[in-house]
Amino acid sequence: MKAKLYLETTIPSYLTAKPSRDLIIAGHQQITHEWWRKRKMNFDLFISQFVIDEVKAGDSEAAKERVNLIKDIPDLEITDDVIILAQALIVSRTLPAKAATDAAHIAVSAVHGIDFLMTWNCVHLANAFIFKSVVKVCNQYGHGCPVICTPEELLGE
Numbered sequence: 486m487k488a489k490l491y492l493e494t495t496i497p498s499y500l501t502a503k504p505s506r507d508l509i510i511a512g513h514q515q516i517t518h519e520w521w522r523k524r525k526m527n528f529d530l531f532i533s534q535f536v537i538d539e540v541k542a543g544d545s546e547a548a549k550e551r552v553n554l555i556k557d558i559p560d561l562e563i564t565d566d567v568i569i570l571a572q573a574l575i576v577s578r579t580l581p582a583k584a585a586t587d588a589a590h591i592a593v594s595a596v597h598g599i600d601f602l603m604t605w606n607c608v609h610l611a612n613a614f615i616f617k618s619v620v621k622v623c624n625q626y627g628h629g630c631p632v633i634c635t636p637e638e639l640l641g642e
Contacts, residue, residue, distance in 0.1 A: 490528040493604035494539040501550040520636035595628040
């Protein structure tokens with residue numbers, strides 16, 4: 486049985502973006518492409534309406550590429566439990582109010598029993614300083630927390 490993996494918006498964005506001149510971002514793009522080629526088939530991929538809405542934003546040509554990339558990936562339902570957990574992550578001050586969509590990514594992953602949430606957002610998502618608090622809130626609401634990680638962390642065997 487494959488592990489379930491939720492693709493947060495930065496992943497399709499990095500996969501479809503023009504190569505960056507910023508060395509760190511360019512490295513992240515390269516790692517993301519490598520993961521996509523070599524490892525994605527080892528996971529059942531999922532997204533949500535939050536990802537769909539975010540990939541549709543911005544430049545229309547770039548948005549079209551992002552939408553095309555995710556078009557065949559199943560999207561998870563936004564249930565009342567997802568909304569409640571996302572709000573709890575904000576109310577508990579685990580995440581700031583400006584990170585409401587990031588809280589929603591965590592909530593939809595947790596509620597649907599996703600194993601991994603993959604992202605390059607290391608401010609509000611793949612952040613070791615807040616992870617214990619995220620797990621605590623998820624557990625308080627009766628949900629496990631996905632491992633929140635970057636593609637680099639899932640390159641290994």
